[in-house]
Amino acid sequence: MQVRKLYWATAFLTLLPSLQGQGTPPTPPARRMGGFIPGQQRVAGDPAQLERGKSVYGIGCRSCHGADLRGGDMGGPNLLRSQLCLSDKDGELIIPVIEGSRQSTGMPAIKMSSEDAKAVAAYVRSVLGTIGGQGMPPSVGKAAPSILVGNASEGQAYFAAKCSGCHSGTGDMQGIASRIADPKALQNAWVAGGARQRFGGPAQSNSRRRTVTVAVTLPSGAKEDGRLVRIDDFTVTLAREDGTTATFRRDGDIPKVEVRDPLKAHRDLLPGYTDKNIHDVTAYLVTLK
Amino acid sequence: MRSIRTLLFLPALLLGQGKGIAPSELTKPLKDSWPTYNGDYTGRRFSALKQVNSVNVKSLSLAWMSRLTPGMGNTQQGFGRRGFAGPQSRIIVGGEGSGELNVGGGTIKASVLQVDGTLYFTMPDNAWAVDARDGRELWHYFWKTKGGTHIGNRGLGMWNNYLYMETPDNYLVSLDARTGKERWHKTIAELDQGYFSTPAPIIIGNHVIAGTGNDIDAPGFLQSFDPETGELQWKTYMVPMKKGDPGLETWASLDAARHGGGQTWIPGAYDPETKLYMIGTGNPTPAYTTGTRGEGDNLFTCALVALNVDTGKMAWYYQTSPHDMHDYDSAQTPVLVDGMFNGRQRKMVLTAARNGYFFVLDRVTGEHLLTSRYGTHTNWANGLNKSGGPKFDPAKNATVPGALVSPDSGGTVNWQPPAYNPDTGLFYVLEFNEFAMFYLTDVDPRGSMGLGGKEEVGVGSSGNYLVAIDYKTGKVVWRRQYYGTDGGGGGMLTTAGNLLFASDGAGNFVAYDAKTGKPLWHARIGRITNAPQTYMLDGHQYVTVATGDMLWAFVMN
Numbered sequence: 001m002q003v004r005k006l007y008w009a010t011a012f013l014t015l016l017p018s019l020q021g022q023g024t025p026p027t028p029p030a031r032r033m034g035g036f037i038p039g040q041q042r043v044a045g046d047p048a049q050l051e052r053g054k055s056v057y058g059i060g061c062r063s064c065h066g067a068d069l070r071g072g073d074m075g076g077p078n079l080l081r082s083q084l085c086l087s088d089k090d091g092e093l094i095i096p097v098i099e100g101s102r103q104s105t106g107m108p109a110i111k112m113s114s115e116d117a118k119a120v121a122a123y124v125r126s127v128l129g130t131i132g133g134q135g136m137p138p139s140v141g142k143a144a145p146s147i148l149v150g151n152a153s154e155g156q157a158y159f160a161a162k163c164s165g166c167h168s169g170t171g172d173m174q175g176i177a178s179r180i181a182d183p184k185a186l187q188n189a190w191v192a193g194g195a196r197q198r199f200g201g202p203a204q205s206n207s208r209r210r211t212v213t214v215a216v217t218l219p220s221g222a223k224e225d226g227r228l229v230r231i232d233d234f235t236v237t238l239a240r241e242d243g244t245t246a247t248f249r250r251d252g253d254i255p256k257v258e259v260r261d262p263l264k265a266h267r268d269l270l271p272g273y274t275d276k277n278i279h280d281v282t283a284y285l286v287t288l289k
Numbered sequence: 290m291r292s293i294r295t296l297l298f299l300p301a302l303l304l305g306q307g308k309g310i311a312p313s314e315l316t317k318p319l320k321d322s323w324p325t326y327n328g329d330y331t332g333r334r335f336s337a338l339k340q341v342n343s344v345n346v347k348s349l350s351l352a353w354m355s356r357l358t359p360g361m362g363n364t365q366q367g368f369g370r371r372g373f374a375g376p377q378s379r380i381i382v383g384g385e386g387s388g389e390l391n392v393g394g395g396t397i398k399a400s401v402l403q404v405d406g407t408l409y410f411t412m413p414d415n416a417w418a419v420d421a422r423d424g425r426e427l428w429h430y431f432w433k434t435k436g437g438t439h440i441g442n443r444g445l446g447m448w449n450n451y452l453y454m455e456t457p458d459n460y461l462v463s464l465d466a467r468t469g470k471e472r473w474h475k476t477i478a479e480l481d482q483g484y485f486s487t488p489a490p491i492i493i494g495n496h497v498i499a500g501t502g503n504d505i506d507a508p509g510f511l512q513s514f515d516p517e518t519g520e521l522q523w524k525t526y527m528v529p530m531k532k533g534d535p536g537l538e539t540w541a542s543l544d545a546a547r548h549g550g551g552q553t554w555i556p557g558a559y560d561p562e563t564k565l566y567m568i569g570t571g572n573p574t575p576a577y578t579t580g581t582r583g584e585g586d587n588l589f590t591c592a593l594v595a596l597n598v599d600t601g602k603m604a605w606y607y608q609t610s611p612h613d614m615h616d617y618d619s620a621q622t623p624v625l626v627d628g629m630f631n632g633r634q635r636k637m638v639l640t641a642a643r644n645g646y647f648f649v650l651d652r653v654t655g656e657h658l659l660t661s662r663y664g665t666h667t668n669w670a671n672g673l674n675k676s677g678g679p680k681f682d683p684a685k686n687a688t689v690p691g692a693l694v695s696p697d698s699g700g701t702v703n704w705q706p707p708a709y710n711p712d713t714g715l716f717y718v719l720e721f722n723e724f725a726m727f728y729l730t731d732v733d734p735r736g737s738m739g740l741g742g743k744e745e746v747g748v749g750s751s752g753n754y755l756v757a758i759d760y761k762t763g764k765v766v767w768r769r770q771y772y773g774t775d776g777g778g779g780g781m782l783t784t785a786g787n788l789l790f791a792s793d794g795a796g797n798f799v800a801y802d803a804k805t806g807k808p809l810w811h812a813r814i815g816r817i818t819n820a821p822q823t824y825m826l827d828g829h830q831y832v833t834v835a836t837g838d839m840l841w842a843f844v845m846n
Contacts, residue, residue: 036505037437037480039386039390039435039436039437041436070733070735078581081505081739083479083507086479086505087482131505134505134740134741135574135575135739135740137742145730146689147689147690147691148690184691187691188726191726192746192747192749193749231772232772233793233799233808234797234813267751270666270724271666271751275684275693278693279690279691
């Protein structure tokens with residue numbers, strides 16, 4: 001996928017109510033369901049037909065293609081990513097295959113009435129409509145397996161050796177597993193050095209301990225300290241205690257700028273962790289209820 | 290009323306007129322114009338212009354800026370039209386959608402073409418012509434979409450006076466460059482199958498080369514169309530599609546290969562001597578699980594492939610990410626360089642892949658010459674295979690308890706075009722060193738689908754950089770750290786004036802000394818969203834760059 005951050009992309013595509021027929025109430029559109037393709041409108045089938053299709057699928061198709069349509073024990077391919085199924089509008093592509101047009105590639109003809117075949121096609125399309133963004137299969141997210149595999153005592157030893165300079169199991173970390181009950185969230189938080197947003201940037205935090213500060217020393221010797229607002233090669237802006245800000249022009253090393261980022265120590269640890277270190281420390285931290 | 294409107298349109302029509310760009314012109318080195326995505330076929334994004342140079346760049350000043358409004362509205366703002374009583378621009382509406390879908394805001398990620406004093410560029414579903422001298426809108430073409438992922442559009446291709454644009458709902462649309470009127474549109478992929486099209490078409494002789502993309506498990510392909518009629522000339526799949534196809538042995542089954550990805554997201558480079566078009570292919574699918582695709586290399590995904598431009602037949606390939614497991618597609622711009630390598634004059638192709646590795650190949654034969662790691666903390670691979678490709682470390686795939694991986698799935702670089710300057714011998718590219726926890730959430734032995742099956746949580750970066758690589762050694766010669774987490778922006782431009790133009794990741798458009806990386810000039814115009822262009826008009830050199838819906842032009846007066 002050729003993007004850095006896709007999750008906002010679908011926000012561009014929103015359905016606007018039709019502006020036609022001003023003066024007369026607009027006709028309500030037929031009930032439609034979304035698909036994994038932004039803007040796509042799949043026509044929702046008739047509930048009775050879908051119910052029938054589901055039953056017939058269970059009898060004639062499920063053993064090969066799987067209960068979730070993602071392929072079954074008897075080798076039938078995943079229907080959720082089938083180009084033929086994805087393109088089917090009203091059974092015109094699916095029904096001939098049910099009737100035996102692909103016997104040479106191993107798909108037998110399945111005996112069913114043409115009405116049932118149509119119902120199966122409608123059912124398949126209805127499941128396709130539940131595929132998630134970027135082709136995510138519908139079953140994902142139902143039961144996330146436990147991430148706890150580490151050795152708590154080895155984690156405690158690692159913590160004592162590497163973390164105890166700044167942190168303590170009976171001090172700041174006490175009760176961490178109660179404050180962050182989900183082990184995965186806890187693991188993400190400690191590896192990042194604090195709760196973070198998905199995909200990158202640090203979460204906005206008012207915590208003083210995580211505030212990035214900067215000291216600017218002018219050629220005259222005058223010095224200003226404050227919270228770092230922004231910095232680049234050309235200017236640096238700080239916020240003073242009273243809330244006012246000051247921006248300084250930068251020209252190479254003048255003025256002298258010293259940024260203090262409390263999270264830097266955590267970031268510097270990232271290249272050094274093994275996955276076992278991480279899992280062990282998490283196993284230890286979840287005991288700090 | 291109609292006659293008055295016609296009169297109002299007339300000046301715009303006249304201003305938009307020109308000779309266009311003959312296909313033979315595209316084989317010449319880049320000079321006063323910018324007639325194709327990368328400027329020329331080499332992908333170097335190197336301009337021979339040097340009126341603006343490292344000595345005088347401090348005097349570069351704003352010529353104009355224009356704000357573009359996508360969609361049916363047509364209210365150009367800024368200095369382009371409003372309040373300056375310019376003639377009204379034309380809006381031309383096409384498309385097969387109902388017009389109900391609101392595409393909303395838009396961002397210029399396109400490379401901007403400059404031909405005959407007119408600029409041509411896009412947002413998804415939208416194309417514009419604006420006057421290169423003052424930013425005034427000449428026409429605006431809007432395509433009513435049927436849907437599809439509207440993540441970006443890389444720009445237009447131009448053949449004589451005709452323009453070509455791809456749409457998110459997979460049409461190739463041809464416009465008359467003088468008027469913006471549509472000539473024809475053709476379906477190039479099926480929207481219902483999840484395809485969406487972002488690339489800029491590349492014109493080579495009488496070929497319009499158009500890539501496309503998809504995230505669900507679908508085969509990637511590249512197509513060539515007739516510039517006059519839009520008729521398909523050839524279609525080459527990037528994965529095996531039938532028994533006997535080369536590369537099939539690297540997949541667990543034919544069904545897996547036929548759903549194996551290898552999309553053609555980004556335009557390639559072209560060598561007129563060998564008639565080879567070189568393009569980087571996308572990741573295998575499912576992206577994060579081996580389930581259906583097996584343990585093999587999954588050819589020809591994550592590879593640099595060279596195709597004969599007349600037939601589409603593959604002459605050679607080189608896989609830069611065998612058996613990718615992190616959505617590190619290899620859809621980066623290849624860069625063609627002639628120069629010395631190990632004491633020998635060679636015709637080469639360079640690529641810095643999303644996976645953090647830099648490669649030098651012989652572009653005639655595909656022979657591997659060099660691999661180096663430019664992502665400082667890249668940790669997903671364990672050494673190199675016998676072809677010089679990185680060997681993936683299974684422990685760094687997404688796992689249930691979580692694997693700490695760098696880079697994140699966004700990659701060390703993404704779509705942002707690199708640049709190469711023959712005067713410095715340096716290759717310029719972004720280097721992102723994000724770390725992320727990769728959790729396997731879909732433990733189904735059949736594997737997942739598309740980009741599904743994992744959860745990714747960013748846990749910090751060890752620093753993101755603009756880097757200059759010496760291709761002869763693969764070593765980084767200099768690097769400049771980006772401030773903040775939003776480094777990069779849209780890519781690189783380098784010039785014979787010893788300059789490198791790029792975003793600094795902090796809202797500045799910066800001219801760096803190409804030799805040393807020292808910043809020499811900047812303008813704080815906001816988040817840069819495309820790779821800059823340069824051109825010469827009336828004896829003055831311009832540099833353009835986009836920030837969201839704004840296009841900026843700087844000039845040496």
